[in-house]
Amino acid sequence: MAAGLVSHNITTASGVTFAVISWVPDTGAPDVGAVPVARITDGTSVAPVSATQGLGVNVIAGGIADGGNVVLGATADAASVSTTIKAALRGIATALGITAFDLGSGTGGSRTLRTFPDTAAVHKTGKTHVLKTITLTAHTSAIANGDIIADTQQLDAAFRIADGTGTIKSITVFDPDDQTPYSFFIFLHRTTTSMGTENDPISITDANAAAGIIMAVAFTAGDCVDLINGRMYQRENLSIPIQAVSGTDDLYVSMVCIIGTPTHAGGAIPVVLGIEQD
Helix, strand or coil: CCCEEEEEEEECCCCCEEEEEEEECCCCCCCCCCEEEEEECCCCCEEECECCCECCCCCECCECCCCCCCCCCCCCCCCCCCCCHHHHHHHHHHHHCEEEEECCCCCHHHCCCEEEECHHHCCCCCCEEEEEEEEEECCCCECCCCEEEEEEEEECCCCCCCCCEEEEEEEEEEECCCCCCCEEEEEEECCCCCCCCCCCECCCCHHHHHHHEEEEEEECHHHEEECCCCEEEEECCCCEEEECCCCCCCEEEEEEEEECCCECCCCEEEEEEEEEEC
16 A cells, blocks of 8 residues: 555553554555654644654644754754754755745735845846936036046946946937037046046056047037037947946946037036946
């Protein structure tokens, strides 16, 4: 016959009788190879049997006291794969980065166990399209051809994760000072290295330029849109791979005049980047 559970009534020398639930390999021979798994002392209370404590497990109303069973262990047991069941469960949760459990909003059998992993342990998949704005602090004097308008500055959280990657899809540059249209570069950087002194020519070294500059995106007077009280320059349909500054989720941006003599007296130039985040 098949294996299963059987019940044996046992009477002690003092006349106390209780039932022992045992697993047997063959229910047709219930006394052969029986492994006790629980005992019933009063017809309702069930006490698990410990491999160490046998039938002498301490039982309290409603279950086993925390730490009262050497196999189950205690809630405070450190994560381990070789000690108690609770320690093993803690070890699994630790490995998965699970910090909380939730049974959902339902009740009874309708509730579904949900886990909430530590976000730092989750590798985000898919792509996200976002608009990120950096307002460049610009030099307020008249700029000459080839001079730096705004030195290298931080765009915080340009990527979803530290050391992230993505693609620039569009760039829009606003001129609230309403200057005569001119041409300029927007430089994208993966290091924090300065381009040089604002209102002076570029002075970054070749080595630092090669290590830090991702791309120089050119804007001309033809990219300018007149907003009456200001102007904006736009480039779309771009596909520029970008990478965060090492150890951060940041991108750096600078602006250099190509031809023209703009004066950004307000000292602020908003730049909006359309980014496809990996």
